[in-house]
Amino acid sequence: MQKQVSDILELVFLGNTVQQILIFMGIMLVGYLFKTVLSRLLSEILFGVVVKRFNTDVSKDEFKRLLVTPLGNLTFLVFLYIAFDQLTYPPELGLPAQDEIGLKRILQRIYSIFLIASLTWVVMRLLDFFGLIFSKRAAKTHSKLDDQLVPFFVDFSKVIVVIIGFFIILGTVFDVNVAGLVAGLGVGGLAIAFAAKESLENLLASFTIFLDHPFVVGDLVQVGDITGTVEKIGFRSTRIRTIEKSYVTLPNKHMIDKPLDNLTLRTFRRVTFEVMLTYSTTPEQMRLICQEIQAYIDQHPRTNEDGQVRFYRLGPHSKDIRIFYFINTIEWEEYMKIREEINFEIEAIIARHGATFAHPPAAYYLPQQQ
Structure with a gap:
């Protein structure tokens, strides 16, 4: 009986033994079934490190809510790599080597893109969590300036992380000389700047808001026909809760280009x-x-x-x-x-x-x- 099982496991199908295929399927199944459990475990470990370092009052549930899904995807990608590493490509297919252009190279690059994107997602969720920590600390102070600085720098940091992730993909996946690309932008960079003119104007407007302080989070303002309380000053826009309880998002450029009446500064x-x-x-x-x-x-x-x-x-x-x-x-x-x-x-x-x-x-x- 044992010899029969051994013979079955040694059968070759598409260049792989049955044993290799079963190991592959087992790893995939384990990764799919336990990715949530493992991501929760990783979240608890990370939460313990963060609490020990920052002494935060943010709950573990909030931390898990932010990180379980991206860590689950990252965990599954790791299991996917381990599972496919157990297989060999059938030589009958005549596929080129991994360092040559072909199916192997395409699949490897697609996997690398997903892996880097998942890591970027985890880092961005960590930034959201740190934003929660510092937002709660800022809420305990009398100054409103730190209430608006925290979400701004969180958004700013997330943009930087996305840009870094993009350049890592260019450098590691597509073998692009990133340093040479940045140095050689030249006219192309100017064209991009013109294409992103509105975004750059909103970015500069956000710095103007932070430097001049025409309003802060919590102020009641009137801009054009819109009157409401400032709830968030972001990287590109400002969000206002109107008297009718609607949520209005205005570009930062709009906030400084038009006459703005800060009703909170009125004494009467x-x-x-x-x-x-x-x-x-x-x-x-x-x-x-x-x-x-x-x-x-x-x-x-x-x-x-x-x-x-x-x-x-x-x-x-x-x-x-x-x-x-x-x-x-x-x-x-x-x-x-x-x-x-x-x-x-x-x-x-x-x-x-x-x-x-x-x-x-x-x-x-x-x-x-x-």
Whole structure:
């Protein structure tokens, strides 16, 4: 029985014994089934090294979430190499040697590209993890500058890693003289620069933002028709969470080329509107209403004394009072709450003096014909 099994294992199929083919299939199966387990094990080992070195409070689950998939791919590529190393190419196929142009060389180069790409992916995920570490540390400081520097340098480092990976592929896979290529870019580099003109402008704009500090992460800004809170200043763009809770991405060039109003740097929020009363309101009522609203706004603990309440126009359908004041807060919710409180009191003042609001006809609200 043992001799029969040995004879079967020694049978040759396409230039390989059955034993070689079984070993190949076994390694492939082990690699496919255990790549996730091995990647988790490698993640735990790496996490232990990082925690020992950086004393981080980032959880192990976050680390695994970033690294399990790229490490799994890298592990499977290693098993793939070991498995194919067990086989021999059938001489009957007449394939050229590995150092000659042919199937062997093409497959070897494709494998090298995938291997380098997987290593690059692992390094980029490690950079993301270090970004998490330093982001959590930056969140504990009072300065907002480090909150925006961390994601910027993470993105910048990832671009550098991708460029290095690309040059490694050129040098090791395609035998390109990278040093000579970089030195000889010349006119070609100029053409690339023109093709990447917009990206370069956004990159320079990002450095301008970091040097001039027109805004930082967490500031409420208005750029054109967009108003929202800056959540991230990246390598190429700035991301803003609008008041409507949508997520807007603007190129950095757009952020410095257009007028930008940093609403966070305001000490007060302005409120201005009109109150329209009926023509049955007497001059004495108008005077007392204006005086009482003015006194209330001046004495309110969250406004300054620059507010103005004026009977400023005899409109076609009403007597109009313009109210103008400032609220000393930059928080939107608090601003709305204080404004509502003042509006209720204005309405109560008007009611106490026996005046009523005017109701212009419907045509008043229609757009005027040109």
